[in-house]
Amino acid sequence: MASVANEITQQMAERAPGTWVCTPRDFLGLGSRDAVDQALSRLVKAGTLRRIGQGLYDMPRFSIRLNRPAPADMDAAVAALARRDGVRIMPDGLVAANRLGLTNAVPAKTSYLTDGASRTLKIDGRTVRFRHGRPRIMQWAGRPAAPVVQALVWLGPDAATDAQVVATLRRRLPDEVKHDLSEHINDVPGWAMPLARSIVSGPAIAA
Incomplete structure (x- = not known):
């Protein structure tokens, strides 16, 4: 479980925060669907990732102008849906x-x-x-x-x-x-x- 969560964190961190939205399907090469779902849930609880919709996650970036986490990138979220659903x-x-x-x-x-x-x-x-x-x-x-x-x-x-x-x-x-x-x-x-x-x-x- 920890290794799956660590691998997900690493892959998300390699991309600029807020510019990529993922789904569980993006990480099925790291383990079973159940293991990926549990890892994502753990990362959301820890605040590392943010759940922005059903089966959609991003690594939030902080907006200085808004003084809070910036809104999710909608185009990135839509791209994730397209990948997931084919x-x-x-x-x-x-x-x-x-x-x-x-x-x-x-x-x-x-x-x-x-x-x-x-x-x-x-x-x-x-x-x-x-x-x-x-x-x-x-x-x-x-x-x-x-x-x-x-x-x-x-x-x-x-x-x-x-x-x-x-x-x-x-x-x-x-x-x-x-x-x-x-x-x-x-x-x-x-x-x-x-x-x-x-x-x-x-x-x-x-x-």
């Missing part, structure tokens, strides 16, 4: 559009798309919704251009054709993203293909 997960279109600077709107609840089942979970005290996404969209999961496609779909045919949308994406997208979008342009919804071509082949626009 599914693909990515932020929904509103989040993607916000991160790309295409909207100031922010979601009332943290929301993701998945090719797994729709469900709602509590992670670090926050309600997180996972909504089953269409295969046409989920095939972009993990690709550099995924947020662009999600944002365009969220905006829809009318809003996405605004010249400012294209100008913003031409200016902000790195070459890697533009290349990925170009390489997989046939996977973009039909109405968005002219926009995607304009984004990747149009002239650069000064900031």
